[in-house]
Amino acid sequence: MLDIPLLVRVHLDALMAAQIDMGVCDAIEQNRPVGKPTAMSAPHLPKVAGIDPAVPPPAHTSAPLPTAAVTATTAPGALIQDRLAGWVSDLTTLHELTERLSRTTTLDASLNELLRAGAGLVGARRGLVVLEPADGLGPAVTTGLGLAHADLGHIETVPRSATGYGRILDGLPDADGGSELVGAAGERGPDPRHREVAARLGYAASYALPLTTDAGGRLGAAVWLYDEPAEPDERRRHLIGLYLRQAAEHVARLLELDRARTRLATVTEELLPSRLPRVARVQLAARHRTGPRGGGDWYDALPLPEGALGLAVGSVTGSGPSAVAAMGRLRASLRAYAVMEGEDPVAVLSDLELLLRLTEPARSATALFAYCEPAQGKIVLAGAGHAPPLIVGERRTEFVETSLSAPLGMLACWEAPSVEIHPAAGETVLLYTDGLLHRTGEAMDRAFARLHAAAASVPKTARDDPDAVADHVLRTVLPDGLDASDGTEDVVLLAARFA
Structure with missing residues (x-):
């Protein structure tokens, strides 16, 4: 030593x-x-x-x-x-x-960090990374550094065979990446579109490298753009090569996680109604968003005999594929019970309680079922540990007073009295899951107050459309939107406007 x-x-x-x-x-x-x-x-x-x-x-x-x-x-x-x-x-x-890259937890964040770090290593100011896995399973993502969305659009108009990163993505024989001048001296072929885009965006050279892993093969390509004719020296090339080797493995892990979340969300959406039924004197609208871990919140609307309508929302404890599967089983069972004895919501939930206790004793769930008779302007509902509905109208905005009850699976036998309400013409009944309240990040009493204030502030011009009512409530309660990165809870909102 x-x-x-x-x-x-x-x-x-x-x-x-x-x-x-x-x-x-x-x-x-x-x-x-x-x-x-x-x-x-x-x-x-x-x-x-x-x-x-x-x-x-x-x-x-x-x-x-x-x-x-x-x-x-x-x-x-x-x-x-x-x-x-x-x-x-x-x-x-x-x-x-x-270390900084390893702290990124989303695919977009990792690609942005890769571009920033790579720009410092090769001495460039701008760049882009194109994620296009060779297995064809996607997703196809393009992220830019120092490039606006319109700039990326201009670059995409250049034939891929005329760019270094394009040849990498196409798997051409000379697709090893490296430095490339854009001017006439460094052109590989007469491609006026490439010269035109480079002149418009103000770059004179580029340095492209493949983004590959030993196990998964090619994931995409990264390219950094120089304002003047230049290229990284040998040591910079060595450093960026070492960095991309580690970065590709991290991106591959996040890619698999993103694919798993997408598949789980797709399965969840398929288990929910593909379309809402059309029933006389009722307009329906629904909003649903699954959290990144995949949860068990659900909703349903099904036509019943004699012009009646069944509305239901619920939530199964837990997250991930098992919760999604349990949600599907519970929703399907409730539909069957609603068809047989929907006019008695207490009987529907009692049967659901017995089924859950016998088949899944380690799991609990909340649920609310409403039997609607639009012609009579009448709703009979019962809830099991679920948040109360909210009536929104021109003259009132109030929560329905439901009886307190435990969630399904929490008692040896569940039974609670039903509640009968009479929404006036033009009023909208909102059913929702507690994920909407949890996403506010506030205590439950404040979350309920926020939801009430959001419903009361619906503009008069929007109250005739349940879609507009639902969108206004969500925008007001969740200013960051349903796609907020820190939103881990499922959200369900079902709006029924009575004529």
Whole structure:
């Protein structure tokens, strides 16, 4: 081990193994000092990748200093120490960048971080990454750095065979990536569209690399754009190659997670009504969003004999595929019970309680079932541990007073009295799950107050349309929208307007 001050003490064998691809072993052998190396107070060579990510990268890469000139003016021992210090700086930078990337939890966030870190490593200012997995299962995503949405659109009009990243995505024989000049001197072929787009966006060169993994193959390609004719030097190319090797594995894991969430959301949507029924004197609208973990919130609307209508909402405990499957079974069972004895909501929920207790004793659920007779303007409903409906009209906005009851599966036998309400013509009844309240991030009493205020503020011009009522309530209660990244709860909102 070299006698180097503690601040930069590095095991020489480990560094040589880490940097063997950079061709430095021979240099160390040729310049091995006889005695102890001098202190590390000699001038250092310029560092390729700075350790301060806050410093903006240069617009292009300057040429490295000639090795012969450095050797002539620097003692052999000092040269080795400077190179060791440079390697430590580079490895530290890579460690910091990969740590920052590993903290990203979504696919979009990881691609943005990859672009920012890569721009600093290759000395570029702008770039884009195109995710296009070779297995064809998607998703196809394009993310830009320093490029507006319109700029990305212009780049997509360039034939893929005329760009380095396009050849990578198409798997062409020369698709190894690398530097590419856009001007006439560096063109691969007469493609005026590429020159036109480059002139419009103001870039003169690019550096493209594939995004691949050992197990999954090609995921996509990344390209960084230079404002002037330039290309990264050998050390920058080595660093970005090491970084992309780690970044591709992280992106592949997030890609699989994103696919799993998409499949789960698709299954959940398929278990819910594909369309709402048409019943005389009633207009229906529904909004549903599954959380990232996949939950068991559901809704239903089914026509019943003699012009009646059954409305139901519910929530199964837990998350993930098992909760989704349990939700599907519970909803299907409630539909059967509603057809047989829907005019008695208490009997419907009692049967559902017995089924849940016998078939899934470790699971509980909340549910609300309403038997509607639109011709008589009458609704009979019963709830099991569920939030009360909300009536929205021109003259009133109030919660329905339902009797308190435990959720399904919490008692040996469930039974609670039903409630009868009479919505006036033009009034809308809102049924919802508690995920809507939980997503506000407030205590339940404040969440209920917020929901009431949102329903009361529905404009008069929107009260004739249940879709408009539902959208207004959601926008007011959840200003960040249903797709907020921190929204882990399922949301269900079912609106029924009576004429």
